[in-house]
Amino acid sequence: MITRQLARLALQFLLLTVAAAHAAPTEPSVRDLLDRPGLVQLPDDPDELFDANAVRRFYTRRGFQPAWTGPGCQAALQQLIGAIEDSESHGLSARDYHMDGLLGSGRCDATRELLATDAWLALAAHLHAGRVNPLTVEPDWTATRPTIDAVALLEQTLAAGDVAGALERLAPHDPLYAALREALARYRSYAARGGWVGIAPGPSLRRGDSGTRVGQLRARLQLSGLLEVEPETGIDTRFDDTVEDAVRRFQRRTNLEPDGVVGAQTLIQLNRRASHRIEQARANLERLRWLPEDMGRRHIRVNIADYRLEAWADGVLERVHQVIVGRQYRSTPSFSGQITRLVFSPWWEVPRSLAVKDKLPLFRRDPGALDRLGYVVIDRNGGVVDPAGIDWKTLSANNFPYRLRQRPGPKNALGVVKFLFPNAHDVYLHDTSEPALFSHARRSFSSGCIRVESALELARWVLAPMPEWTRERIDAAATAGVEQVVELREPVPVHLLYLTAVSDGNGGVRFIDDVYDRDPALITALDRAPPVVAP
Template identity: 35%
Template structure:
């Protein structure tokens, strides 16, 4: 990384900093200023800015200040004067370089005053700075540091604004700002401490590398719009449009090995390229270039980069660390991943909530497994689906193997209930479906406590897993092969083999199995994931990406942190 001061080496080398004199004072001395007067005037101007931040709408040199409350706490008097914090060129170099390269994280360096900082630095190094310039420079450096630290640690955008329900492990690092700022400056670890706030796991790193790859593709001219005069293209065909198909796929996926010298022939290496592209875009990998494939190929490059940047920010919403063993469900990909040390042991298809009843994003832990489970109808489904059905025909309960229970779980005769009541004070009963082949939970339920009545479970409607888009539930998560998942969760409970689980299910009796080692579980919303050098794209099923992308392109809000 090139130093900011590579062009000023001779001049900077002559600056020797006495411990009681700030760099900015020295720079101003180079312009012929008296140090005592400089210190007093610097302090007075600084105090004026700090006092008026709350009412200041114009900012500093047209730069909005995003952390007015914290700034007022950070600048304290020493020997009666407010002094500059950034009195070391190495610290300034580290911060401005970190800001400049923040675009690699999908962030905008302009959010951190990059243009003004570089202009003021050049002005001071040229000996042309006024005292007010040095004050603004110091404040904007500190504000940039605080803002960048907050965005690295917890994302630029507000997660709760873009997801209707968010309850994942909170990523907000508890930072004691005076200590964090001062220790970074004293130890000259500005860049190191900032970068330490970013997620360290491979999901984030791989996606960040992919953003760099796509930026490089853009710098080389991107890819051309693809179309064909035919309805579709497939293996064995020869056509003048096929060389352009090769070029489009190679721009994103690289050139395939081998292949025919006849570039107009749709050969096996091209077939494999098309199948990879289809898998990456969550399309059936039949190798046929049809309308859906062409639409995906013509998504603008910078739209894809926007999606990557939105997902990088989502990862920053979540904790930077990853438990050694975790179960992760990604809503847009309709997949569950059993992860060990960040690597997938296996994945399973899942069914998630509809647009009207979306699966929430949250974190929990799987503590026990229920075989031949009961299903207690959650309040939302009770009001919207079950009660209307019972009002039409009370026999609905018996046909679905459901019972009415009182609050103490004693059985209530359905005929004794006035089903046409409005239940103004709330429905006073519990509707429970008994274990059996038609139970909505299927044969297995995985209990992950949460306030949303969302469970992870088997289903009697297993034919639904063949669908590509699986937003079909009322918010709960249906798992394709819950027995395999249960076996993995019970890995440290040696008495629970696959054979024993199957035997207990065959018995038909309700049974709860405690897991000796609780496994964390996260339900996430990720629409772009990088693996094996490629990005895999998933439909934005709940239409969340656009709002996050727009917020990333907007000016950061003022922080009310203290």
């Protein structure tokens, strides 16, 4: 009897326990959530996981034990939240890293746990290799992006208790990156205070002028650090020698003709809002994150937007050359390659597009230009054609059965040397027969290839590891009038970059014009939600 009563009581207790369990279900565990098929969306948070596969791998390797929400884990979580907040200083957005889910209420511990791990892995990937896939905004990009095993690094980071420091070390170490972060903070501060007063529209301003607009100009130049702030003796409204000098320096900073006159283009740059500079800083921080960690012991960098080539060896800048790049409608692409050969006294094989668009109209107007400039006409069978027998006026883009080649010599468009790095765009570096064009501040004149000022000096630098190529031998090859190919024993990496913010040489930043209008697409991509890695 007693046994039967005990059994009945036990059954009642069990039923009550089950009912209570159904009435107040227990929270899911980390493993429960990870066992959901196709895990991307968590049940109690609107954010998707950036990389569910990596999150699952991390917890599988640690036996599904918590890393952020268990006993003794609060310090790591606080470091992570601080690092997410600091992502704004890198031009990223804290909202992309589950900040609401980590700080808000209504999430179970397991959800918060997975969000924290996903946030760290995503931020690590973005700081190390960029948040935007460069191919989505720079289709020609071929540089190898940095890679890391983020899961293994997170394991090491948690063991060392250095969650935030490890993230900071993943960002680029380039001094320009640090300078851009400082500039970003400075322009955000300007924007928070309402920005700066612009210069009112009107006629060009030059030395000898005075008035309200000159006062506005002086204030703007003072804000840029180009003009000393005057003692409080009233607003100076004179355009004197010091203002002209400051305007010239501003123009050089922004790749404008340094004439000291505030014309239309200079006024546009002076009136750029603080918000514009913020976006420029963000765009270029991202571009720096795309770059490979190892650019090459000896390598060449070309910044298309700054019309500048740099030759580096063992971390030291050894040479700087001005360059001419492609027109906007024949823009020079951004990619990386390896210079494998130099060609002295080169022939120029005129691309068909240039032959029919540029040369054919010239020869129609002036058939004698063909001989004067050293062009040879080749028919479809590879035979040389006497140009005197061609009626140029009957030819057109759709009826041009010839190839054009230009002989080596002083009129050759490629100058005395070209630098070849195999690529799908048929782009290369070369000398030029028109050195006067380097005197222009804006130098987007070419058809896509890159013309190098003092190209023969760059050739000496490239050939320096091959001592048999003496100065005399190089000079002889350049003036021989006979094409000569030099195969490099060690290829030289070359990186064609597009940066609209560069070092000013004094630890600061110089913003330059977005000559190809590439910044807006990158900013738009940065402002979109980050892509999810398919589970």
